[in-house]
Amino acid sequence: MRVSTNHRLETKRCILRFPSKMDAPGLFSAFTSEFFPRYVPLGRTESLEEVILWIEGTHRRWHNGDGYTWTAERKLDGSIVGQVTVVQMDDEPTWALAFWTHPDCWGEGFATEIAQCAIEFAFQELSATRVWAAAATWNEASIRVLEKLGMKYLGENREGYRINDKPIPTVEFAFDRS
Numbered sequence: 661m662r663v664s665t666n667h668r669l670e671t672k673r674c675i676l677r678f679p680s681k682m683d684a685p686g687l688f689s690a691f692t693s694e695f696f697p698r699y700v701p702l703g704r705t706e707s708l709e710e711v712i713l714w715i716e717g718t719h720r721r722w723h724n725g726d727g728y729t730w731t732a733e734r735k736l737d738g739s740i741v742g743q744v745t746v747v748q749m750d751d752e753p754t755w756a757l758a759f760w761t762h763p764d765c766w767g768e769g770f771a772t773e774i775a776q777c778a779i780e781f782a783f784q785e786l787s788a789t790r791v792w793a794a795a796a797t798w799n800e801a802s803i804r805v806l807e808k809l810g811m812k813y814l815g816e817n818r819e820g821y822r823i824n825d826k827p828i829p830t831v832e833f834a835f836d837r838s
Contacts, residue, residue, distance in 0.1 A: 662725045669730060669781055671773045674741060676730035679718050683731050684711040686740035686762075695763035697799075699823060702760070721747065728781075732761075732774045741765045744774040746782045746791070753789035755782045759805070771805045779809065779835060789837045794820050794830040806833040 669676035690696055691705040698704060705711055721727030727747035734741050742761035749756050759775045775793075782788040793811060795802035807813075811833035820830025 663722070663728055663785065665722065669777050671732075671777045673735055674732045674770065674774060674777075675735060676732050676744065676774060676777060678722065679715045679729055679731045679743070681712055681715055683715065683740060684708050687711050687714070687731075687743075690740070690742070690760070690762040690764075693763040695766070699796075699828070701823065718745075728778075730774070730778070732770065741770045742774060744778040746778050746786070746788075748786075749792065751790075753787065755786060755788045755791050757782070757791050757793040759802075766801070771802070772808050775805060776809055783837055791835045792832065793834070794832045796821065797829045797831055803831055806831075809835065811835045 665678040685708065688705065688708055688711045691702050691711065696703045702714065705714070718727075718729035722729065727745060729743055729745040731740055732742045732744060733739070740762060742759060742765065744757070744759040746755040746757055757775060757778060759771055759778070761771045779791050782791050793806050794817065795806060797816065812835065814832040814834055816829060816831050818829045819827040820832070821828035
């Protein structure tokens with residue numbers, strides 16, 4: 661299925677929309693915050709040009725129909741609170757969920773809100789039968805979000821993520837349509 665770039669999602673406090681190159685300064689602010697994790701690729705972002713390349717990558721996945729990233733914009737003031745993504749996995753009816761929020765918004769429930777919206781989109785619009793997600797074992801906040809969403813704990817994966825060819829242990833969760 662192809663989703664129009666004009667397709668917006670809405671939560672109680674946010675508009676989720678197709679990422680724009682105009683988002684680059686707001687995204688850069690998040691990625692370069694002293695609190696944003698440095699071990700993840702986005703946390704090693706050093707320039708606006710790199711952010712624009714990231715945005716262009718989200719556009720390619722969107723146009724290919726194999727991944728959708730939304731910028732979450734706060735309705736109240738238009739500020740960027742984060743992004744949420746669903747990417748098709750090898751098992752076609754399964755989509756992987758990823759999200760991050762600006763450190764300035766941590767602890768305010770935005771991650772849960774935007775992730776819930778993306779899960780609903782995956783099931784309703786993409787005909788997903790499963791939404792899968794993982795968080796680094798040390799990332800207690802993201803693990804709590806996945807639990808709040810009602811995702812089922814699948815277990816720990818010692819080789820979960822690979823960053824710079826080093827394994828990052830993760831905790832994996834899934835939410836099935838049934």
